[in-house]
């Protein structure tokens with residue numbers, strides 16, 4: 001697989017409630033991320049907005065339905081639609097999650113967890129290779145938040161991700177909030193994750209908020225980024241100076257101005273920006 | 279490493295079944311940790327999945343939801359989830375069977391027009407996401423069909439979506455979609471019409487029975503002469519010239535084919 005150059009900058013997700021902002025004024029972001037499935041339509045307003053935004057900003061495509069963990073392989077129809085969208089959006093890259101979404105005719109449209117076994121590794125590697133060949137580009141794989149772990153697992157998530165990158169040439173979308181959420185839920189140290197993950201493969205970083213539900217943290221994307229996630233982000237950015245970092249907000253979405261304010265906080269938490277300012 | 283080649287799939291099946299089940303699971307084989315901790319984790323997936331599908335329906339059916347209230351809508355969505363296992367690879371199509379479900383949903387019986395309002399919402403959404411195309415101007419259509427108008431066939435805009443109801447479901451839909459509070463005077467007849475998105479916005483046209491029947495015939499690739507006859511059959515007091523001028527006033531025709539062309 002070809003090498004994917006880094007893109008250094010700060011961005012936001014392109015959400016319907018902010019369409020008018022993007023159409024009527026200059027938004028200070030370096031890139032926007034689209035949820036691929038929301039634009040896999042024949043025509044209409046979302047695609048018109050995408051075309052207009054594409055004129056001014058770099059775009060990355062982020063999917064939720066590839067189901068890289070599927071034992072039965074990937075859906076070629078889905079990949080064909082994804083590829084058609086990519087021809088239109090000309091994204092820096094396409095990403096999806098390390099998860100599965102459906103089984104036995106049930107499509108959950110949720111990001112369900114994998115056991116980290118050798119068998120699962122073979123399955124996911126085969127699926128990533130298939131996707132990369134089909135899309136004719138390397139993809140980014142995102143680490144998920146998870147709420148159950150499997151006793152069958154023989155390796156950690158970061159070991160699993162490292163093996164994926166080594167075997168398939170894929171890259172990573174590192175979600176710092178997801179590391180934090182899973183670390184609390186499963187009782188591991190997030191710094192072990194950061195030490196063990198192949199950070200040289202990270203091209204994009206997600207920042208988000210979560211909510212607390214008893215002993216569990218839930219990745220809800222409906223809050224501001226909390227302090228421990230910012231601290232983890234700083235640690236990560238010391239080791240990954242160049243990456244496309246963004247805030248994910250999918251629920252309880254505030255006005256765009258508030259998210260731009262939070263993106264300024266992300267800039268301030270990026271060590272090289274702080275050193276430059278000092 | 280793995281002792282059983284199908285082991286991971288079994289894990290998927292068990293978690294999938296636990297998410298779909300009406301009752302929360304007490305224990306899941308193969309998950310790590312004590313049973314309370316596992317049950318709490320599985321409950322997060324159960325809730326996430328249900329909340330996401332509810333959200334899809336709430337986005338797709340705002341007028342239906344306003345008619346029944348948020349609480350009842352959530353209840354109906356929950357029952358729909360259990361009645362029809364979500365299988366579509368496209369999450370946007372999850373609600374396609376919701377109107378039919380409402381048709382047979384006993385607790386909603388007192389609102390007989392509800393399924394038709396929901397059908398109108400699906401038609402609107404399909405029009406909103408349909409492919410782009412350029413509608414022809416009236417003069418252009420007339421010029422192209424003039425060789426042999428009776429045998430001319432029209433290609434309709436890909437965003438054209440028909441609706442019809444024996445209730446005034448379109449009036450009810452608009453009233454609720456626009457979240458109006460004023461007095462609503464409903465006709466005692468049914469309503470029918472078409473959604474078209476010639477440009478960025480979806481336009482809705484309520485039509486009399488004659489032009490509606492004629493248009494549906496055109497959509498089925500019938501020639502104009504047959505379509506007008508069908509219109510007259512549907513509404514005997516209509517005048518063919520009026521049907522024609524109504525059809526030509528809509529931004530719905532994107533192509534004209536005559537036997538010679």
Ligand SMILES: [Fe+2]
Nearest residue numbers: 142175206248
């Ligand atoms: Fe993420």
